[in-house]
Amino acid sequence: MHELSLMMGIVDQLRKSAAENNIKKISKVMLVVGDMTMAVPDALQFAFETFKEEELFQDAVLEIRKEPVRGECKDCHHNFGVEDFAFVCPNCSSLNVRIASGRELYIDYYEGD
Amino acid sequence: MVKVRMATPVLQQNDEVARENRELFRKKGLFVLNLMSSPGSGKTSILERTIAKLSNRLKLGVIEGDIYTTKDAERIEKFGIPVVQINTAGACHLDARMVQPALEDLDLNDLDLLIVENVGNLVCPAEFDLGEDARAAVLSITEGNDKPAKYPLVFRESQVVLINKIDLLPHTDCDIEQLEKDLKLINHQLKIFRVSARLNQGFEPWVQWLEEQVNLKKKLSASQ
Numbered sequence: 567m568h569e570l571s572l573m574m575g576i577v578d579q580l581r582k583s584a585a586e587n588n589i590k591k592i593s594k595v596m597l598v599v600g601d602m603t604m605a606v607p608d609a610l611q612f613a614f615e616t617f618k619e620e621e622l623f624q625d626a627v628l629e630i631r632k633e634p635v636r637g638e639c640k641d642c643h644h645n646f647g648v649e650d651f652a653f654v655c656p657n658c659s660s661l662n663v664r665i666a667s668g669r670e671l672y673i674d675y676y677e678g679d
Numbered sequence: 680m681v682k683v684r685m686a687t688p689v690l691q692q693n694d695e696v697a698r699e700n701r702e703l704f705r706k707k708g709l710f711v712l713n714l715m716s717s718p719g720s721g722k723t724s725i726l727e728r729t730i731a732k733l734s735n736r737l738k739l740g741v742i743e744g745d746i747y748t749t750k751d752a753e754r755i756e757k758f759g760i761p762v763v764q765i766n767t768a769g770a771c772h773l774d775a776r777m778v779q780p781a782l783e784d785l786d787l788n789d790l791d792l793l794i795v796e797n798v799g800n801l802v803c804p805a806e807f808d809l810g811e812d813a814r815a816a817v818l819s820i821t822e823g824n825d826k827p828a829k830y831p832l833v834f835r836e837s838q839v840v841l842i843n844k845i846d847l848l849p850h851t852d853c854d855i856e857q858l859e860k861d862l863k864l865i866n867h868q869l870k871i872f873r874v875s876a877r878l879n880q881g882f883e884p885w886v887q888w889l890e891e892q893v894n895l896k897k898k899l900s901a902s903q
Contacts, residue, residue, distance in 0.1 A: 568770070568771055568772050568802070568803035568806060568807075571770060571772075571774070572689055572690075572806075575689050575690065575691075575692055575693070576689050578692075579685065579687050579689075579691075583683055583685060584683075587681060587683055589681060589683070593680065597689075602831065602832060602835070603806065603832070604802045604803060604805060604806050604830075604832050605806070650828060651827075651828060651831035651835070651864075651865050652864040652865070653835075653864060653865060653866070653867070654864060661863065661864070661867030662867065665835075671688060671689045671690060671806075672685070672686055672687055672688045672689055673685040673686070673687055673689065674684070674685065674686060675682055675683060675684045675685060675686075676682075676683055676685065677680055677681065677682045677683075678680070678681060678683075679680055679681065
């Protein structure tokens with residue numbers, strides 16, 4: 567359950583950015599979470615709720631966009647969807663695969679007034 | 680209504696401090712290992728065996744992460760090496776900001792190898808860079824064959840897996856060959872060592888690997 571500490575970082579970044587952009591109330595936050603992160607969306611939502619007493623987040627909705635795990639073969643450069651976390655190239659069977667996506671964990675954007 | 684694009688990594692603050700830690704370790708030529716596992720897999724026992732083998736060859740230091748207790752640190756203190764305890768007070772992992780002040784309590788100039796024993800947990804610690812040079816995950820065979828598939832990140836992000844409790848193999852359903860294959864599918868570069876902390880078996884190749892890394896880091900640091 568490290569989602570609460572992740573959410574504290576998210577909320578900090580939002581507070582800072584909102585102050586810079588003179589935004590008093592946030593209505594929507596779009597968070598991108600890769601399938602290869604260990605952050606569980608439900609737990610992130612739960613953690614976000616704990617900040618709802620703050621005026622800035624009172625009416626805010628947290629939306630989470632999941633990114634599937636994709637690999638890129640370093641030998642044949644084939645880009646493919648990784649299933650069951652098996653990093654094996656379906657084209658040439660190489661195990662020399664880098665993670666092309668799925669490790670994302672960032673605030674894409676937020677909306678507010 | 681205003682839409683503000685951020686694209687800021689959530690872990691940016693942690694990663695910045697991790698970079699500072701890493702830079703400090705580079706300057707000191709100090710090799711730092713982040714030791715991770717689930718609770719009860721034998722992390723501290725492995726650490727004890729490792730220290731016993733290496734303490735006459737290298738100058739060791741330990742940072743002990745624990746949620747509330749000092750039990751593990753007390754076990755390590757008996758070896759007469761510097762140990763700093765971090766109590767996370769409920770947090771399920773160490774992060775770079777917790778490690779940074781702990782470094783001030785150690786004489787880094789007088790160390791070759793610093794081992795950070797993370798909080799027992801296969802999920803959260805994997806997400807937090809501490810500034811370490813390498814990560815080692817402990818997996819005991821009594822935990823079941825499905826652990827790599829359930830907790831892929833920790834194994835993907837590690838350079839080493841120590842498979843512990845191999846003395847219990849005849850008494851479990853664990854298929855150790857299959858386990859190693861599954862680990863390699865997640866991370867084909869993994870170095871895997873089979874050990875029994877209870878019987879003190881299998882540690883020599885592991886400590887040799889550690890010693891090599893320590894020497895390599897020293898050389899790199901000296902040449903810069």
